[in-house]
Amino acid sequence: MRALLIDDDPKLHRLLGEYLGDRDVHLESAYDGARGLIALDADTWDVVLLDVMMPGIDGLEVCRRIRAKSAVPIIMLTARGDEADRVVGLELGADDYVPKPFSPRELLARIRAVTRRGQHAIGERIKAGGLVADLAGRQLSLGGKPLSLTGLEFDLAVALMRRAGRVVSRDALLSGAGRADAVVGPRTVDVHISNLRKKLAAASPAGAEAPIRTVRGVGYVLVQPT
Numbered sequence: 001m002r003a004l005l006i007d008d009d010p011k012l013h014r015l016l017g018e019y020l021g022d023r024d025v026h027l028e029s030a031y032d033g034a035r036g037l038i039a040l041d042a043d044t045w046d047v048v049l050l051d052v053m054m055p056g057i058d059g060l061e062v063c064r065r066i067r068a069k070s071a072v073p074i075i076m077l078t079a080r081g082d083e084a085d086r087v088v089g090l091e092l093g094a095d096d097y098v099p100k101p102f103s104p105r106e107l108l109a110r111i112r113a114v115t116r117r118g119q120h121a122i123g124e125r126i127k128a129g130g131l132v133a134d135l136a137g138r139q140l141s142l143g144g145k146p147l148s149l150t151g152l153e154f155d156l157a158v159a160l161m162r163r164a165g166r167v168v169s170r171d172a173l174l175s176g177a178g179r180a181d182a183v184v185g186p187r188t189v190d191v192h193i194s195n196l197r198k199k200l201a202a203a204s205p206a207g208a209e210a211p212i213r214t215v216r217g218v219g220y221v222l223v224q225p226t
Contacts, residue, residue: 001025001115002044006036006062007051007077016049019104025111033057037065045072047111052078052089060092067093071138073114073151075107087188091195095151114151128164129211129222133157142203152177153196156189160212160222169219193220 003025005013013029020027028043030036033054040048048066052059063074076089079100086097095114098107124135132141133154140147140157149157159176160168168176170189197212204210213221 001046001111003027003047003049003111004030004036004039004045005049006030006033006039006054006059007049008032008054009051016104016107020108020111023108025108033059033062036062040066040070040072046115047073047075049075049077049107049111050094052076060088063089063092063094067150071151075110075114077102077107087191090150090152090188091191093150126158126161128161129224131157131161131211131222133161142200143205145203147199147203149196149199150192152188153192153199156192157196160220164222165224167215167218167221173219 001024003020005016005027007013008031010031013027013031017027017029028039028045030039034057036048036050037057050059050062059076059078063076066072066074073096074094076086076094076097077100078089078097089097096110098110126133126135130142133139134141135158138151138154140149140154155177156173159173162176163172173189193212193214197210200211201208209223211223213223215221
């Protein structure tokens with residue numbers, strides 16, 4: 001596995017380089033956002049480990065630029081720990097969020113989690129509510145139109161599709177999306193469902209009914225067409 005660490009802390013590069021290298025994760029280093037973006041364009045990566053607080057181009061802007069052209073899994077690393085900051089990173093397309101300080105063992109578990117989500121369902125496709133999800137390719141389509149989704153948006157959509165017609169709570173959505181261990185909360189789910197709705201609306205015929213409904217105080221339901 002090849003990982004790119006974009007962080008301005010040399011000690012962290014050394015620590016993670018040794019720990020991950022001993023566990024079959026080859027780590028390459030970039031010490032600021034500008035050099036990180038160059039490295040991203042120059043090669044292919046299995047996962048990006050991205051610090052938020054960096055001089056020059058900060059991690060949130062790097063995340064936004066990555067997501068404009070790539071679906072590579074992104075794990076945000078930051079000393080900021082409150083939910084509002086987590087939501088911003090996840091809104092921009094990060095797949096997970098690990099607040100500092102963290103143990104290398106925890107980070108390795110997160111790396112394995114975000115990189116294996118598309119590896120268990122080779123050739124598997126599911127259909128529900130007018131949507132088609134290619135699980136191996138991690139691509140969601142509506143009416144034959146592919147949608148550009150973040151990793152969490154895709155996983156939440158699939159979790160709803162697997163329970164189409166049934167109300168799913170926020171906690172159950174996170175669990176079904178394989179994010180029960182992620183540093184996210186109900187507000188994060190609401191934000192991503194809202195963004196997913198907007199993308200579905202943009203791909204739907206004018207006047208079409210929104211396929212995802214809110215059940216106030218409970219959760220969300222993917223409506224099956226009648």
